[in-house]
Amino acid sequence: MAKIIVVTSGKGGVGKTTTSAAISSGIAMRGHKTVVIDFDIGLRNLDIIMNCERRVVYDFVNVINGEANLRQALIKDKRAENLYILPASQTRDKDALTVEGVERILNELAADGFEYIICDSPAGIEHGAFMAMYFADMAIVVANPEVSSVRDSDRILGILQSKSRRAENGERVEECLLLTRYNPERVAKGEMLGVQDVEEILATKLLGVIPESETVLKASNQGIPVIHDIESPAGQAYSDAVSRLLGEEVEHRFMSVEQKGLFKRLFRRSA
Amino acid sequence: MPLLKSLTGKNTESSAAFRLKGGLFPLTLLEISHYDRTEFEQQLQDKAAEAPIFFKQTPVVLSFEEFDGELSTLPLSELVEICKTHGLLPVALRNSNAALQDEAKQISLAIMPVGRVKPNADKTASDTAPTATEDASAAPAAEHIGEINPNSSPSKIVTTPIRSGQQVYAPGGDLIIMASVSAGAEVLADGNIHIYGALRGRALAGVRGDTSARIFCQSLEAELVSIAGNFKVDEDLRKDHWKSAVHASLDEQTLCITPLV
Ligand SMILES: Nc1ncnc2c1ncn2[C@@H]1O[C@H](COP(=O)(O)OP(=O)(O)OP(=O)(O)O)[C@@H](O)[C@H]1O
Numbered sequence: 001m002a003k004i005i006v007v008t009s010g011k012g013g014v015g016k017t018t019t020s021a022a023i024s025s026g027i028a029m030r031g032h033k034t035v036v037i038d039f040d041i042g043l044r045n046l047d048i049i050m051n052c053e054r055r056v057v058y059d060f061v062n063v064i065n066g067e068a069n070l071r072q073a074l075i076k077d078k079r080a081e082n083l084y085i086l087p088a089s090q091t092r093d094k095d096a097l098t099v100e101g102v103e104r105i106l107n108e109l110a111a112d113g114f115e116y117i118i119c120d121s122p123a124g125i126e127h128g129a130f131m132a133m134y135f136a137d138m139a140i141v142v143a144n145p146e147v148s149s150v151r152d153s154d155r156i157l158g159i160l161q162s163k164s165r166r167a168e169n170g171e172r173v174e175e176c177l178l179l180t181r182y183n184p185e186r187v188a189k190g191e192m193l194g195v196q197d198v199e200e201i202l203a204t205k206l207l208g209v210i211p212e213s214e215t216v217l218k219a220s221n222q223g224i225p226v227i228h229d230i231e232s233p234a235g236q237a238y239s240d241a242v243s244r245l246l247g248e249e250v251e252h253r254f255m256s257v258e259q260k261g262l263f264k265r266l267f268r269r270s271a
Numbered sequence: 272m273p274l275l276k277s278l279t280g281k282n283t284e285s286s287a288a289f290r291l292k293g294g295l296f297p298l299t300l301l302e303i304s305h306y307d308r309t310e311f312e313q314q315l316q317d318k319a320a321e322a323p324i325f326f327k328q329t330p331v332v333l334s335f336e337e338f339d340g341e342l343s344t345l346p347l348s349e350l351v352e353i354c355k356t357h358g359l360l361p362v363a364l365r366n367s368n369a370a371l372q373d374e375a376k377q378i379s380l381a382i383m384p385v386g387r388v389k390p391n392a393d394k395t396a397s398d399t400a401p402t403a404t405e406d407a408s409a410a411p412a413a414e415h416i417g418e419i420n421p422n423s424s425p426s427k428i429v430t431t432p433i434r435s436g437q438q439v440y441a442p443g444g445d446l447i448i449m450a451s452v453s454a455g456a457e458v459l460a461d462g463n464i465h466i467y468g469a470l471r472g473r474a475l476a477g478v479r480g481d482t483s484a485r486i487f488c489q490s491l492e493a494e495l496v497s498i499a500g501n502f503k504v505d506e507d508l509r510k511d512h513w514k515s516a517v518h519a520s521l522d523e524q525t526l527c528i529t530p531l532v
């Protein structure tokens with residue numbers, strides 16, 4: 001049985017695509033056959049972050065329209081053994097996605113033996129975002145530690161639990177929160193919401209906290225999902241999140257201000 | 272009155288396009304005692320002005336149990352149209368005659384079984400002591416409650432958070448929420464509202480005019496609190512008991528916030 005996970009947020013630019021790339025890579029690296037689908041029709045970001053934009057021949061919409069089959073459209077990732085990418089169309093508009101079409105593709109992927117299907121949602125609460133979440137078993141709600149992003153996430157959680165296929169059948173979509181671009185220094189100064197504030201407002205399980213880190217931009221410019229950068233705090237935080245997603249218990253890190261400098265090093269040595 | 276769909280034939284094939292599920296919904300009866308177009312329309316309009324929240328595509332069952340007059344000449348489609356323009360959506364008929372049922376079929380109304388007899392139809396009750404239902408009908412805002420099957424609770428219980436953009440309404444009774452109400456969410460009840468979590472959005476109790484309704488919450492962080500149309504907004508609420516467990520009630524026309532201890 002394939003598990004369908006939507007990465008969604010409401011608000012734009014919070015890190016959904018970065019997260020979809022990192023999480024799908026992470027799950028695949030742990031040995032699970034995984035596909036990541038770009039639902040952001042018309043924009044196409046995922047293939048760039050995953051450095052496969054030049055290998056795109058057919059896309060998600062082609063497959064829905066029957067102009068190509070899945071095998072022709074799926075792109076095999078060069079880094080993670082079990083990972084495939086289903087890119088979005090750059091030329092179509094998002095109405096090309098239909099409930100029947102998306103369902104057929106998801107069923108085909110499941111029949112093909114994919115264990116995890118990660119859906120990278122576009123921003124907003126319109127058609128594209130709705131299509132990305134409709135069939136989800138689980139939602140990773142990405143939020144930044146600021147009021148407007150948290151409010152949008154709350155909105156998305158409401159839509160998810162009332163409009164999705166599962167909600168229609170009287171079931172719940174498993175939900176979890178991923179707080180990204182977290183900057184403990186700015187939280188300490190009161191410029192950003194803290195983890196606890198966000199958790200309290202959204203009242204949902206915390207999957208992880210991804211620190212704000214320059215390595216993310218560097219990674220996306222190089223087309224290497226940041227989870228491959230095992231030195232970077234963001235990469236490590238994503239790796240922890242993948243462990244939790246797969247059921248392991250891992251303590252949360254990167255939530256408080258790092259003490260830097262000589263004092264810390266001395267302290268560490270003597271400890 | 273409850274509408275019970277007892278068809279539960281569940282298709283187990285994964286390709287099934289639908290499933291039939293049992294559902295139990297409180298439905299309001301529109302008990303029509305006599306009919307004159309102008310009068311009916313006027314009275315409906317007045318009611319809608321009194322309780323606009325109730326007249327929002329609300330399904331009703333047209334009942335003719337107490338109809339005084341000749342049922343066969345009743346212009347059913349006209350009556351249904353008037354209901355629709357005022358926010359009531361007739362879905363079925365009850366206690367009508369054969370002619371009316373024929374007409375109902377043509378305009379796609381269901382025929383409800385006669386079912387349980389309401390308490391106030393029991394004419395053997397003492398004339399001097401008004402029954403509970405008669406009492407209720409004296410206060411127009413509470414009429415709806417009297418129509419509900421005494422066996423089913425008119426309270427609505429929600430166990431999950433009410434998120435921004437969502438609206439939950441408990442017609443005819445209390446609303447009980449075992450989680451928080453987010454900023455940007457709205458909860459409404461004809462009766463009381465109990466929130467076992469933080470109230471960060473809007474809560475409106477007694478929306479059909481019940482001034483004795485109350486609102487309880489574990490933490491007051493609301494955008495708006497209203498009882499029978501008397502409200503306070505965020506700015507006024509912040510002054511006292513902000514972020515503490517309180518209940519709101521109405522003293523004359525004034526909304527009072529009192530700590531829960
Ligand atoms: N942890 C992080 N630290 C620093 N920058 C980050 C982090 N996460 C994401 N970013 C940056 O934020 C920007 C937006 O990220 P991304 O494209 O993943 O967001 P999105 O939610 O998919 O956006 P859209 O809504 O447009 O689809 C990118 O420039 C990305 O590099």
Ligand SMILES: [Mg+2]
Pocket residue numbers: 016017018040045121122
């Ligand atoms: Mg994106």
